[in-house]
Amino acid sequence: MDKTTGGDDKVPRRAFLDAMIVAGFALTVLCGGAPALSYLFPRLSGSSVDEEMDVGAEAEVPMGEGKVLPFGVFPTLVLRTKEGFKAFSAVCTHLGCVVKWNKDNQKIECPCHSAIFDTSGKVLDGPAPKPLRSIKIKVEDGRIILGGK
Amino acid sequence: MVGLYRALDERFGFHEGLMKVLKKPVPKFINLTHCFGGITFLLFGVQVISGILLAIYYKATPDKAYESVQYIVNEVPMGWLIRQVHAWGANLMIIAVMLHTFRILWHRAYRPPREFNWVVGSFLLFATMAFGFSGYLLPWDQLSYWATTVGTEMASSVPVIGPHLLTFMRGGATVDAPTLTRFYALHVLVLPVTTMALLGLHFLMVRRLGVAKPL
Numbered sequence: 437m438d439k440t441t442g443g444d445d446k447v448p449r450r451a452f453l454d455a456m457i458v459a460g461f462a463l464t465v466l467c468g469g470a471p472a473l474s475y476l477f478p479r480l481s482g483s484s485v486d487e488e489m490d491v492g493a494e495a496e497v498p499m500g501e502g503k504v505l506p507f508g509v510f511p512t513l514v515l516r517t518k519e520g521f522k523a524f525s526a527v528c529t530h531l532g533c534v535v536k537w538n539k540d541n542q543k544i545e546c547p548c549h550s551a552i553f554d555t556s557g558k559v560l561d562g563p564a565p566k567p568l569r570s571i572k573i574k575v576e577d578g579r580i581i582l583g584g585k
Numbered sequence: 586m587v588g589l590y591r592a593l594d595e596r597f598g599f600h601e602g603l604m605k606v607l608k609k610p611v612p613k614f615i616n617l618t619h620c621f622g623g624i625t626f627l628l629f630g631v632q633v634i635s636g637i638l639l640a641i642y643y644k645a646t647p648d649k650a651y652e653s654v655q656y657i658v659n660e661v662p663m664g665w666l667i668r669q670v671h672a673w674g675a676n677l678m679i680i681a682v683m684l685h686t687f688r689i690l691w692h693r694a695y696r697p698p699r700e701f702n703w704v705v706g707s708f709l710l711f712a713t714m715a716f717g718f719s720g721y722l723l724p725w726d727q728l729s730y731w732a733t734t735v736g737t738e739m740a741s742s743v744p745v746i747g748p749h750l751l752t753f754m755r756g757g758a759t760v761d762a763p764t765l766t767r768f769y770a771l772h773v774l775v776l777p778v779t780t781m782a783l784l785g786l787h788f789l790m791v792r793r794l795g796v797a798k799p800l
Contacts (some may be wrong), residue, residue, distance in 0.1 A: 475663045475664060476638075478661050478662070479661075
């Protein structure tokens, strides 16, 4: 009987052992690779606008001013106008730059490609295809609360 | 995959040489003690991969280092695992490299014609310990801070050059931000490159001269 082929077996012994070694190696790589891969994708905290979040004191945004405050993963532009507080996603609907409040002409501007929005988030000029997304805002005990259902 | 391999081999003709290297038979007298070097190399590979993963989130500044390590452990998925694999791998690598050194001593495998491989191996041992010493500072907690203070202080007792050595290691008078950045540079840039080069020489020489016969 030929030892290397294992006699009448259809799969030679050597080929079987080779396959087992490859399978063992693949399994090891998989066991190490799966946690390593998940490690590369950190959890994003505050990834829902449905959760309320205290983002700062009312006094941080004086009358006629606008400020970008971090609201979870969404940079949010908080405006204080004569009609009260307003909040918009500060991510420009064009290519995702963070917009700024221009106090002088009371408009929201994107520094990247000069998209201009009014105080209701509507596009006035520039390449932005959609208005800025409005975010719920309320002021309680002098604190600005963003989000909520 | 097989098709791609064949196509590459047709053009560059490496299959025969590669098989000669991979299928080289080992001598009959090989036993478990001859595995320590290979185990050290395996652990080095583990350290490289887990170290690259840690470097992705680690911040080598005094105000962020500790915080970033806590972030890795508590926030990043599997971060605790990657950090512990790196820490345990480091300890096990020191043990494995020590066992390897003892095996060489025991078998007197350092004798001619293998003296140069012993020298390269010694440098690899020093590199491994330098890895351990520099990596110990990086979590930037009380333990690592004072361990590095004491460790660098020891270097200052060397006659004549001691005080200069201390300043060189710390990058200042005390262990501070410059120490952290130079230990980090040493740990992730200087030592890995040096170690890989030395390992190349180490393996080349062992292939050329073969494994030493036991006594």
